[in-house]
Amino acid sequence: MANPEREEHYFSDAPTVASSPVKVTLALPDVRFELLSDRGVFSAAHVDPGTKLLLLEAPAPPSSGSLLDLGCGYGPVALTLASRSPGATVWAIDVNERARDLTSANAAAAGLAVRVVAPGDVPDHERFAVIWSNPPIRIGKTALHELLVTWLDRLEPSGHAYLVVQKHLGADSLAAWLVGRGHVVRRVRSRMGYRILEVAAR
Secondary structure (H helix, E strand, O other): OOOHHHHOOOOOOOOOOOOOOEEEEEEOOOOEEEEEEOOOOOOOOOOOHHHHHHHHHOOOOOOOOEEEEEOOOOOHHHHHHHHHOOOOEEEEEOOOHHHHHHHHHHHHHHOOOOEEEOHHHOOOOOOEEEEEEOOOHHHOHHHHHHHHHHHHOOEEEEEEEEEEEEHHHOHHHHHHHHHHOOOOEEEEEEEOOEEEEEEEOO
């Protein structure tokens, strides 16, 4: 018999799987967080290895400006950005309302300022110096491309996005598609089966 919990996608707007909160530790050389997680969100039981690689290997975020965690889950990226760049404005967006609630709670518990909103609630004029994301590859190529077009086009002219993608889930083909759109793409790191791609604004 199918397991509804496993079949429910973490990119659902409102997960129907029953809540069962757990604590997840994020330990990095410069920060450590005890994060509240739950079923129905991405990598609920532990910080995803790709996300941790991004946090370890991506260049330091700017000290000011607007920074975006695209697909925030329960907030490991957003909280790390806010901790490393306290003078910046950190936005965290996710379609999943449970994920947004968790990120808000985790930011408050850590004493960090993070603007956690649904994607449609980001003001139209807002532009980002940096986007960090472990993008939802499993939503399908068409939806993924639409998502990336929407947000990469909101980078500042000198801005960059840092995307972590598993090689076997199409990191290289995604990089080629981004180049075809007019972005300069550089592979920052390739480790543990993941690529970190630096994507410059067009």
